[in-house]
Amino acid sequence: MKIHPDTEFDEGQKMQSTGTNTIDAGEIAKFEAMAAEWWDENGKFKPLHMLNPCRLDYITQQIAGEFGRDLTRDKPFEGLRILDIGCGGGLLCEPMARLGATVVGADAAERNIPVAQVHAEQSGLEIDYRHTTAEALVDDGEHFDVVLNMEVVEHVADPQGYTDACAALLKPGGLMVCSTINRNPKSYLMAIIGAEHVMRWLPKGTHEWQKFITPDELYGLIEKAGLRPVDRMGFVFNPITWSWSLSPRDLSVNYVTASVKPE
Template identity: 80%
Template sequence: MTTTIDDAEIAKFQAMADAWWDPNGKFKPLHMLNPCRLDYITRQIAAEFGRDLSDPRPFAGLRLLDIGCGGGLLSEPMARLGADVVGADAAERNIPVARLHAEQSGLEIDYRHTSAEALAEAGEAFDGILNMEVVEHVASPPAYLRACHDLLKPGGLMVCSTLNRNAKSFAMAIVGAEHVMRWLPKGTHDWRKFITPDELFDLLSGAGLTPVDKTGFVFNPLGWSWSLSERDLSVNYVTTSLRPEAPAQV
């Protein structure tokens, strides 16, 4: 079985597994960003599948994959919204942390220590994939995104976020987040693996997906908050892409 897992990258997150649900710990940046991520994700899914977010369980009947789920910061909200959630992570230590927290929260989530490639080879299929802050950590983004494509049902949707590669992202995500603010351990990110929006769109298209949106996550240091921006994709950004419907049989 082929794999795009980068063992060195996995080791970084293995070492931090116990800190996932500490809002002031090593994953503080994700806890701060999570409401903004969820705002974007839920609106994209609702628009694509015609769901009403005012319903208590608007995603009932949808099967979602949270690839690179970590401790379940996104899996749990999706389950609360009614989705049938599979949370997958290549870092084995993340899975028991995620399972325990879901159990304590009264949620049923199918957490697995596995990879996108293994799920695809097993014939798994999903209406939607949450692929958040993962693509910059894999050994081969093209092969990884192709596996994600294969996991989507025709007409399925993938939300994929990553970090732009430019001088500002180096200053903010590496110098600022890891060295000045110490939000993350030094070496968490490799700036050389960051991906520009144009590059990601090309990778998504090359994997057989159709990109339909790109939006920035913008941090306001004065308000200490995140917001969505259609113009500012200079550091953190997110995309939505679709797997085309199967062609009609002639």
């Protein structure tokens, strides 16, 4: 199946929640226009494909540590229900499914869902993909052991409301892994000037610097949502080796956090 992206955003096509709606229509339109390229490693999502091994390393280590799972075993996440909110084309959903988890992939951009579904079918994976929002899932009474909230919070209209919804989706003792981009001169240079204008990894306007969130601000959102932050780490790009790595000290641009819901 070939998906033809369209830059038009049809508000009527989007789902409605009885709770607060944190969707930013302009942000959704950006990602709908790129939907067909999710699995093209040299396309518009090339930076995400490059970052993905580093993201997965952090995510799997945090889940294994929180739930006492042995990553050397076959299907170590069996029995865990994981939500990837803002799942895009399924770059995180598929590895989680291969590790044995029951996975729900949710995205507010409707055109992402058939792309993810077709790729999962081709990969022989059963993943529950849904065109929906965090708020709508809360309204439906859904609960998960793990919520993956990766590179989404900087794109929503109401970061606190969105974080509150993600927290409400966690079971007591559950884990949320959340990543975003810091807001400072370096992040403007690297994430916008470098990635969008110089390297042209992303279309111009993909990110808005004023929507970036500092680590302390994100911790504040997480704590106000009733979760307890337990870890944060930087994703650092090395232009010489052309690779990403984790850093406990350098959170200056991309970074990730882990937080738990008290039992």
